[in-house]
Amino acid sequence: MRKVFSFIFSVLMVCLCISGCSPLTGNSGSGSAVKITDDNQRIVTLKKVPERIVVLSPSFLELVEAVDGKVVGRAKTQVGKVPAFAKDAAEVGFIFNINVEKIVELKPDLVIAYKGMHERYLHTLESNNIPVVVLNLKSYEDVKHSMLTIGKIMRKDDKAQKVVANLDKDIDATVSKLPKHERSVAILHTTSMGITMEKETSIAGCCAKMLKLNNVVQGETKP
Incomplete structure (x- = not known):
């Protein structure tokens, strides 16, 4: 049973709904603008594919990596390993104590914030013309929704949908092998x-x- 738990949690974190995005069919053009309705029901317009992303929670790193995003800044973490693609990204404080000045210095074209934790930074970041998308990661459905949202942002809708489909497939396969008796x-x-x-x-x-x-x-x- 311990191995099953480890598998589920690793899948959630590595492949890492409120219907904030419109249905995703195909890939958007890389030069076209997209409008995202985030998990705080804020409409955020992104005129181009972000090339400098800052994530305010380490949980978003794998989701950004899955659709080929470039992370230039990330929150510090005391547990787990930082994915290789983000090891050179600048640290912008711990998840509960973000250094906004450091974020502004990095000149990101997108910040991904955690719902219920980073709202106090929105005004300062947006006053510096830095778009912020707020996403939630409190459930499995949140993980899938966030993956699709980030895929839309990066104009990698098809790739994000494949990640979600594979995630569902792996979860179903694991659950089908569980013992039938109640625990x-x-x-x-x-x-x-x-x-x-x-x-x-x-x-x-x-x-x-x-x-x-x-x-x-x-x-x-x-x-």
């Missing part, structure tokens, strides 16, 4: 502030639900 799970989230138990609204809780595990916080998880 229960408690998901603990630890920080310097204390310990909490996760519900299915978290990424870990979402994974537990997909694995047909009963989350003791919420009772039986329905198939």
